[in-house]
Amino acid sequence: MKRFALPKSSLLRKSGEFNLVYRQGRRLRGPGFLLVCCGSGLPGSRLGISVPAKTGCAVRRNRIKRLVRETFRLHRDIFPSSSDIVFAVRPEFTLDGLNEVRAAVAELTGLPERHDAAAA
RNA sequence: UGGGGCGGACGCAUGAUCGCUCCGGUCUUUGGGCCGGAGAGGAAAGUCCGAACACCGCAGGGCGCGGCGGUUCCUAACAGGAACUUCGGGCAACCGGAGGACAGUGCCACAGAAAAGACACCGCCGAUGGGACGGGCGACCGUUCACAGGCAAGGUUGAAAUGGCGAGGUAAGAGCUCACCGCUUGCGUGGCGACAGGCAAGGCAAGGAAAACCCCGCUGGGUGCAAGACCAAAUAGGGAAACGCUUGAGGACUGCCCGUCCAAGGUUUCCGGGUGGGUUGCACGAGGUGCCGGGCGACCGGUGUCCCAGUCAAAUGAUCAUGGCCUGCAGCAGCAUCGCAGGAACAGAAUUCGGCUUACAGGCCGCCCCAAUUU
């Protein structure tokens, strides 16, 4: 298994899975976004991204989703382990660039970054 | 050289590392691994038109409603495109508009006399008839009044006032007459046609608006891939088909009518419905492109060649380096090089095509027009 792979099995894809996390998860409020986490019992964490249409046009929404997904792929350790996580973007989301998103998530979860991950 | 018009193509490149989706091959402990290949646009957008395709008890007739509107052609079709006609704008290249207002109904506020088969407020005249005064024996003549009457030249309003301009004519005037222009009608010529220009006659009839209703011509059944088809799981609350015996309320086809059909109860037969999944529809097509031929052109025909995203909380990305582009600073008399900092548009496939419209940093190419300069 490659270290930074992100297959579709690591993403939340069904409406029911999203609703489960929203109902049972713990909410963390960040700058312009909301992190909802819920223990899943599975070995790896899974990520779901929610971007409302009010955020902007399709290009901007796709840009945000790719940014968040890339952060999750490269810095899995700053997210809670063995959990289903929903990254809910709010319309006032202003972060741009990989480093800004990583720093905001790390501050929110309080988990330390691994050196080899950051070096990659 | 400067300014402008029309059209076309592009819209970061290369490399490395880490990732995502699909296809092919191969290995496999059936989890997946490895190798190779492919992976957003000119607008993918807005959803404004037109179609394909699918279903709707298979959509028939009449009325209504909607869309389009110079002509001819292209096209599967179109509100699209091409060529041409005509009117308007521009010195020009070029750009923009387009059926009918003597079929009918209604509208044209305010102002103005009058706003649509004209009218007469100010005004002009008062020839003819009439009144008054004067002259004359008289027939009658002169002056005056503005009563009857004649007129619409000039003025005033307005976005718009019922042919224009000039001359003749008259009491004053008037297409009343004449020339030119406009208009109408007729004839024949050229053109497939819109229409063009020619001749003759009439003698002035006619305002705007149809993106008001409307008339004429052409055209449109409805709903849309969340259309629709299939599969497995799970469950009994219902559903479907046939018969056409009874009823004729209600509903569907189209908004209404006709017409057709469904329908409720009954009998018989069959198995589905909600919710959430999977497969399919779904990517070879009115397809792209090279060459040849036809056509002024849009486009068409022949032939060779290519296969070119296929997702579903929705893939096509991230980081770094190098190079090119643009902007600013420093530097310089100025340019180039070099240095530092920053920037790189509009925008993301969602059933698929043909158009239209809108957004767009930056530069590139071709043709044409105007002005200046040089020869």
Add this chain to the structure above:
RNA sequence: CGGAACGUAGCGCAGCUUGGUAGCGCACCUGAAUGGGGUUCAGGGGGCCGGAGGUUCAAAUCCUCUCGUUCCGA
């Protein structure tokens, strides 16, 4: 993805059908009344009708494009 509706004063709405003066309520300002405030009475200000273009003598109204908001559909 498909289908609808609405943008008018600070706020909530008329006016659009059939084109010529933009109006109503609350709010705001001034004055009267009160010792003061509220209520009440009288008067007043505030709009380029979401934006651009077109038709027309004239557009909030008719036509086209565009921006924004809201609703419905498995």
